[in-house]
Amino acid sequence: MFREGDWILIRYGEKRYLRRLDPADSLNVRKDVLRFRDVVGKPEGVRIGRFEVFRPTLEEMVLLGFTRRTQIIYPKDAFFIALKLGLGKDSRVLEFGTGSGALCAVLASVAGEVWTYEEVEEFHRTAKENLSRFGLGKNVRFYLGDFLRADVPEGFFDAVFVDVKDPVPYLEKVHSVLKDGSPAGFLLPTANQVSDLLKSLGDLFGGVEVLEILVRYYKTVPERFRPEDTMVGHTAYLVFCRKIRS
Numbered sequence: 621m622f623r624e625g626d627w628i629l630i631r632y633g634e635k636r637y638l639r640r641l642d643p644a645d646s647l648n649v650r651k652d653v654l655r656f657r658d659v660v661g662k663p664e665g666v667r668i669g670r671f672e673v674f675r676p677t678l679e680e681m682v683l684l685g686f687t688r689r690t691q692i693i694y695p696k697d698a699f700f701i702a703l704k705l706g707l708g709k710d711s712r713v714l715e716f717g718t719g720s721g722a723l724c725a726v727l728a729s730v731a732g733e734v735w736t737y738e739e740v741e742e743f744h745r746t747a748k749e750n751l752s753r754f755g756l757g758k759n760v761r762f763y764l765g766d767f768l769r770a771d772v773p774e775g776f777f778d779a780v781f782v783d784v785k786d787p788v789p790y791l792e793k794v795h796s797v798l799k800d801g802s803p804a805g806f807l808l809p810t811a812n813q814v815s816d817l818l819k820s821l822g823d824l825f826g827g828v829e830v831l832e833i834l835v836r837y838y839k840t841v842p843e844r845f846r847p848e849d850t851m852v853g854h855t856a857y858l859v860f861c862r863k864i865r866s
């Protein structure tokens with residue numbers, strides 16, 4: 621049942637809105653009005669006129685509710701990253717840089733513990749606020765600083781994810797903080813960055829894979845069921861590998 625102060629996800633046709641449930645508030649779309657006082661006390665998942673009201677998912681919180689001060693890792697990539705890193709409730713995962721915290725929120729929902737490093741104070745603060753606004757991140761340690769200078773124990777992490785412009789200078793340190801055989805992942809927007817990384821993985825990492833994820837949404841009209849007219853052509857390449865010793 622919805623209570624005052626909850627986050628609510630409102631759908632109106634194709635449009636989506638994320639709002640706090642303040643009974644004094646309302647949402648106007650075209651000629652329709654949703655008065656929030658009519659939502660309080662209703663079941664979670666309710667149709668009122670042409671509006672549908674749900675509790676937001678993590679994907680909706682990240683896409684609609686996170687302040688973006690940096691490029692973010694989109695949920696389509698983030699959830700697959702969590703899978704490829706083999707995360708579970710017993711895992712301790714490291715990521716850098718934190719950026720706006722979009723990937724961090726997903727890692728935190730899957731892993732036992734997340735350590736995240738960000739060298740720009742504004743982004744560090746934004747990420748913390750983004751997660752805490754939605755009650756996320758109780759298992760996250762946010763560090764302000766350059767990961768290269770971070771004092772991190774060797775062989776300490778079950779997985780590492782790297783989202784910085786040039787990951788090559790960090791490879792030895794990533795290798796040293798990982799447990800033997802554990803996965804590392806990298807996100808890179810351009811193909812030449814991927815080539816540079818592949819050339820540098822050298823003897824430190826094995827089991828290398830490169831992929832990208834394309835998502836195509838469909839119109840949900842039964843009589844005209846077909847793909848949406850436009851789609852996102854490219855966000856980034858994902859590279860996965862595992863710590864190895866020769």
Ligand SMILES: C[S@@+](CC[C@H](N)C(=O)[O-])C[C@H]1O[C@@H](n2cnc3c(N)ncnc32)[C@H](O)[C@@H]1O
Nearest residue numbers: 692693717719720721722723738739766767783
């Ligand atoms: C593209 S953003 C990361 C976005 C993040 N994955 C998300 O989903 O919101 C890259 C971030 O890495 C940070 N960064 C770059 N080099 C770093 C380093 N050596 N240590 C910590 N943070 C670093 C940048 O300041 C920037 O905020």
